[in-house]
Amino acid sequence: MADFKNGDTASWDAEQVRRGQTDRPQQNKSVRRKRRRRINPLLALILYVLIVVAASATMAGVGWLLASDLCAFNRGTKMDVTVEVSAEDTLDTVADKLQEAELIRYKWFFKLFAKVTKAEDKIGIGTYKLNNDMDYHALISGMRSSSGSMSAEVVDVTIPEGYTVAQTIRLLAEKGVNTEENLLEAAKTAEFSYEFIDNESEDISRLEGYLFPDTYDFYMGEDPVSALNKMILRFDQIFTDEMRQQATEMGRTVHDIVTIASMIEKETDGEDQRNISSVIYNRLLRPTGETAGYLNIDASIAYVTGRVVTQEDYQGVDSPYNTYKHQGLPPGPISSPGSVALQAALNPADTGYYFYVLGPDGKHQFTATMAEHDQLVREYQTTGN
Numbered sequence: 001m002a003d004f005k006n007g008d009t010a011s012w013d014a015e016q017v018r019r020g021q022t023d024r025p026q027q028n029k030s031v032r033r034k035r036r037r038r039i040n041p042l043l044a045l046i047l048y049v050l051i052v053v054a055a056s057a058t059m060a061g062v063g064w065l066l067a068s069d070l071c072a073f074n075r076g077t078k079m080d081v082t083v084e085v086s087a088e089d090t091l092d093t094v095a096d097k098l099q100e101a102e103l104i105r106y107k108w109f110f111k112l113f114a115k116v117t118k119a120e121d122k123i124g125i126g127t128y129k130l131n132n133d134m135d136y137h138a139l140i141s142g143m144r145s146s147s148g149s150m151s152a153e154v155v156d157v158t159i160p161e162g163y164t165v166a167q168t169i170r171l172l173a174e175k176g177v178n179t180e181e182n183l184l185e186a187a188k189t190a191e192f193s194y195e196f197i198d199n200e201s202e203d204i205s206r207l208e209g210y211l212f213p214d215t216y217d218f219y220m221g222e223d224p225v226s227a228l229n230k231m232i233l234r235f236d237q238i239f240t241d242e243m244r245q246q247a248t249e250m251g252r253t254v255h256d257i258v259t260i261a262s263m264i265e266k267e268t269d270g271e272d273q274r275n276i277s278s279v280i281y282n283r284l285l286r287p288t289g290e291t292a293g294y295l296n297i298d299a300s301i302a303y304v305t306g307r308v309v310t311q312e313d314y315q316g317v318d319s320p321y322n323t324y325k326h327q328g329l330p331p332g333p334i335s336s337p338g339s340v341a342l343q344a345a346l347n348p349a350d351t352g353y354y355f356y357v358l359g360p361d362g363k364h365q366f367t368a369t370m371a372e373h374d375q376l377v378r379e380y381q382t383t384g385n
Contacts, residue, residue: 126226209333
């Protein structure tokens with residue numbers, strides 16, 4: 001074995017090469033390989049720029065989508081939607097309803113906007129007509145009410161079948177929903193988005209028959225338009241497309257059917273709606289010499305006078321609602337009919353009846369002729385009923 005002095009590295013290297021040990025050259029190759037793997041600075045710059053551009057484009061795209069939703073851009077054909085906010089609703093459930101109605105796309109973004117703008121202090125309980133042209137601010141403003149809160153005190157109000165608009169408004173005022181003055185003004189002048197409501201009229205009779213009798217949750221001090229719209233919306237739900245089609249097949253309008261149903265509702269003893277309906281249709285469609293197309297409905301005169309009808313009223317009351325003096329249907333409904341009366345107006349019984357009279361038992365007796373009718377009247381008068 002050769003001896004090497006300290007520091008005689010050249011001799012040591014020569015000996016290592018001679019022995020076939022090439023550790024140091026191998027290390028040099030490794031260093032060269034590592035150097036070849038270094039990323040080209042130009043390529044790194046290009047990759048960085050591409051990443052930044054892609055991220056910016058993505059953010060810009062997302063930003064545009066959010067801005068479009070916020071500002072109601074590209075919502076398509078204008079579409080009206082009814083949204084109801086109840087006492088049980090929260091900002092989260094209101095956002096759900098708006099998303100389900102396709103008025104907003106991004107629920108989380110609407111909620112963020114609503115939080116920032118304190119929408120919870122502005123949105124109130126009620127039934128609102130909104131549309132997909134409304135931006136976030138307009139949607140929140142469209143759900144604004146006089147309560148200014150979704151936690152207002154709620155009151156249950158039951159509207160009886162056969163109530164008129166005036167009676168319904170009086171009841172709502174008594175329950176504290178709003179003042180009678182405000183409700184009457186809304187009934188006269190507010191615009192309602194239903195084809196069966198005459199928005200050109202400024203008389204409360206335009207709503208007659210369409211404030212559907214049911215039990216509702218109103219809040220104290222509710223916006224009067226919202227309160228009335230809630231009942232009209234219920235009618236629109238009850239009077240289905242199938243019922244509209246049936247009316248058309250009968251040669252009748254929705255207004256005709258509701259008018260007939262309203263008279264049935266005011267005249268019924270509670271069990272004879274279809275028989276009363278048959279009398280009305282028989283007189284309209286198969287007039288005889290005794291009836292000649294006159295409906296002779298006392299309730300239509302009482303609608304005008306506001307009191308019990310007398311014999312003198314039959315010819316003394318000068319009104320198109322006096323069905324003793326004017327043939328055919330009165331100008332419009334005389335009360336709000338319930339579901340049974342509406343169905344009876346669409347499905348009259350098949351009878352030969354033209355007359356009816358209230359018996360001592362509180363039930364109507366039906367007859368085909370005036371002679372039979374008069375005979376019953378005399379009998380009841382004789383017995384003191």
